[in-house]
Amino acid sequence: xxxxxxxxxxxxxxxxxxxxxxxxxxxxxxxxxxxxxxxxxxxxxxxxxxxxxxxxxxxxxxxxxxxxxxxxxxxxxxxxxxxxxxxxxxxxxxxxxxxxxxxxxxxxxxxxxxxxxxxxxxxxxxxxxxxxxxxxxxxxxxxxxxxxxxxxxxxxxxxxxxxxxxxxxxxxxxxxxxxxxxxxxxxxxxxxxxxxxxxxxxxxxxxxxxxxxxxxxxxxxxxxxxxxxxxxxxxxxxxxxxxxxxxxxxxxxxxxxxxxxx
Amino acid sequence: xxxxxxxxxxxxxxxxxxxxxxxxxxxxxxxxxxxxxxxxxxxxxxxxxxxxxxxxxxxxxxxxxxxxxxxxxxxxxxxxxxxxxxxxxxxxxxxxxxxxxxxxxxxxxxxxxxxxxxxxxxxxxxxxxxxxxxxxxxxxxxxxxxxxxxxxxxxxxxxxxxxxxxxxxxxxxxxxxxxxxxxxxxxxxxxxxxxxxxxxxxxxxxxxxxxxxxxxxxxxxxxxxxxxxxxxxxxxxxxxxxxxxxxxxxxxxxxxxxxxxx
Numbered sequence: 001x002x003x004x005x006x007x008x009x010x011x012x013x014x015x016x017x018x019x020x021x022x023x024x025x026x027x028x029x030x031x032x033x034x035x036x037x038x039x040x041x042x043x044x045x046x047x048x049x050x051x052x053x054x055x056x057x058x059x060x061x062x063x064x065x066x067x068x069x070x071x072x073x074x075x076x077x078x079x080x081x082x083x084x085x086x087x088x089x090x091x092x093x094x095x096x097x098x099x100x101x102x103x104x105x106x107x108x109x110x111x112x113x114x115x116x117x118x119x120x121x122x123x124x125x126x127x128x129x130x131x132x133x134x135x136x137x138x139x140x141x142x143x144x145x146x147x148x149x150x151x152x153x154x155x156x157x158x159x160x161x162x163x164x165x166x167x168x169x170x171x172x173x174x175x176x177x178x179x180x181x182x183x184x185x186x187x188x189x190x191x192x193x194x195x196x197x198x199x200x201x202x203x204x205x206x207x208x209x210x211x212x213x214x215x216x217x218x219x220x221x222x223x224x225x226x227x228x229x230x231x232x233x234x235x236x237x238x239x240x241x242x243x244x245x246x247x248x249x250x251x252x253x254x255x256x257x258x259x260x261x262x
Numbered sequence: 263x264x265x266x267x268x269x270x271x272x273x274x275x276x277x278x279x280x281x282x283x284x285x286x287x288x289x290x291x292x293x294x295x296x297x298x299x300x301x302x303x304x305x306x307x308x309x310x311x312x313x314x315x316x317x318x319x320x321x322x323x324x325x326x327x328x329x330x331x332x333x334x335x336x337x338x339x340x341x342x343x344x345x346x347x348x349x350x351x352x353x354x355x356x357x358x359x360x361x362x363x364x365x366x367x368x369x370x371x372x373x374x375x376x377x378x379x380x381x382x383x384x385x386x387x388x389x390x391x392x393x394x395x396x397x398x399x400x401x402x403x404x405x406x407x408x409x410x411x412x413x414x415x416x417x418x419x420x421x422x423x424x425x426x427x428x429x430x431x432x433x434x435x436x437x438x439x440x441x442x443x444x445x446x447x448x449x450x451x452x453x454x455x456x457x458x459x460x461x462x463x464x465x466x467x468x469x470x471x472x473x474x475x476x477x478x479x480x481x482x483x484x485x486x487x488x489x490x491x492x493x494x495x496x497x498x499x500x501x502x503x504x505x506x507x508x509x510x511x512x513x514x515x516x517x518x519x520x521x522x523x524x
Contacts, residue, residue, distance in 0.1 A: 170454045170455045170457055170460065171453065171454065173455060174439055174451055174453070174454075177436055177440065177451075178439065178440070178443045181440045181443070189436055189439075190436055191436070192432045192433065192436075193432045193435060193436060193455065193456070194432055194455070194456045194482050195482065198432065218457065218460055220455070220456050220457065
């Protein structure tokens with residue numbers, strides 16, 4: 001599969017649907033917002049919606065479907081969430097049971113899908129502004145940490161705020177705060193800067209998810225709320241059934257990054 | 263003089279003109295933008311204007327008068343800059359020669375006045391947003407430091423960037439960056455956060471101007487470009503003649519703080 005031809009949301013989704021694309025979406029369809037996916041039965045969906053409403057920085061909702069409608073009518077009205085991601089994870093009672101490239105066979109009438117904004121959008125804005133993003137330069141995954149900040153619980157959903165970390169020189173950190181403030185639909189401004197122990201992070205070289213990156217003496221670690229937060233809440237709630245995207249295999253929407261910027 | 267009756271720009275200026283108000287303007291005419299004043303002969307004014315243009319964060323111009331016109335027609339069209347500040351400083355060849363409450367006797371046909379935005383405006387916005395401002399709580403002057411960052415020179419004007427410092431907890435620092443970004447006309451977003459030695463500041467307890475404030479272990483020092491910067495450039499350039507406001511005795515404009523917010 002020539003990744004260079006996948007320059008729009010519809011193109012990426014078509015390649016997923018045809019089975020040509022089964023891996024990571026990072027770098028594809030530049031300018032199109034990518035999203036996290038969480039799919040839950042209706043009897044869990046209302047509580048999860050409330051969890052997202054109460055924790056908008058880690059869980060910024062771009063779209064929520066009607067029960068049994070696999071079409072995200074706001075984020076990509078011609079998409080089918082059952083086929084249009086490269087790879088999924090299927091969960092039963094909190095256990096990962098499968099990682100298929102298509103979930104039509106396990107789809108059910110009572111499922112509701114949540115399309116949740118992703119940091120790729122604000123990272124693109126940072127790069128355009130000349131703010132260096134370390135893990136992109138290194139070609140690794142962003143380092144993520146569980147904090148000791150509790151999310152506001154909702155029903156059976158609760159858990160820690162998970163944050164992603166980007167090391168920046170102070171002037172770049174200020175500029176990054178300004179820029180990401182303009183993108184509340186994709187986590188918005190950072191939640192912390194400079195004193196990681198204050199949010200329960202003891203060792204920056206040992207992230208809970210993703211890959212460690214070096215932090216230079218003239219840099220501050222800057223922390224953004226992260227879309228892994230709802231995954232952590234899901235892992236604790238252990239719903240009877242759930243579908244999520246497979247890490248890095250995001251849903252590419254029709255929404256242009258710039259339409260999410262204030 | 264009952265300071266409580268001075269609730270608008272025109273009221274403060276009238277009290278200056280009548281000689282009733284000869285001291286600091288902090289806390290007066292809440293909601294009205296206060297400003298730094300620099301007055302120079304025309305043969306120095308063009309270079310100073312260029313200095314401000316090249317260094318907008320420390321020198322945000324709210325108004326520049328025509329030669330021999332003591333009226334700031336944009337910032338306060340009914341004011342007279344020769345009488346409407348509580349107290350002035352008069353400089354000859356870089357030496358302070360007088361601190362009068364009225365400069366009509368030394369006014370000259372060739373003088374140009376620069377009205378430069380002041381941090382009071384963004385501090386009011388911080389306080390309204392519940393961001394604690396240490397030196398206001400302590401009732402002291404903000405601590406200010408000369409950095410090792412050079413301003414962009416213009417003609418005979420050059421010098422270090424001077425910054426004011428406010429200690430904030432990280433989440434408040436992020437919020438303060440967001441808020442002050444909306445006020446580019448009054449210094450805008452900070453220029454530095456967290457690593458003072460990186461900008462040539464060795465000891466936070468020994469400010470170059472103003473009063474020291476404590477910085478707690480869970481706080482970051484946050485640094486904004488400061489209106490003392492043009493004063494420092496003036497001190498180095500030693501123009502043949504200059505008038506400035508006396509420290510703390512600002513020019514209160516007709517401009518509402520909120521009209522300066524983006």
